[in-house]
Amino acid sequence: MVDPALLRDAHAPPLPKKEVVAAFHLALAxxxxxxxxxxxMKAVADTLDKIGSS
Incomplete structure (x- = not known):
């Protein structure tokens, strides 16, 4: 379900798996x-900010 490139990118640090899963759950909601x-949308933006800062 998740592109492996999101977890390992040559130009950026890899995203932690828990952040990808949290964003996926938000997308499903x-x-x-x-x-x-x-x-x-305010709740979505707040949640994305929280995911990005964890």
Whole structure:
């Protein structure tokens, strides 16, 4: 499901697996069929910031 290049890139440090998994879970939440169950964009941005700073 995850491109191995995300975990090892010649031009950047590899992303920790837990960050990739967290971003994947967030992406799945954004695909809920019911729009009311999808996270608001502010929550998505905050979560991405938190993932990126961990």
């Amino acid at each position: 954004c695909t809920e069929l019911d729009p009311e169950l999808r996270p608001r």
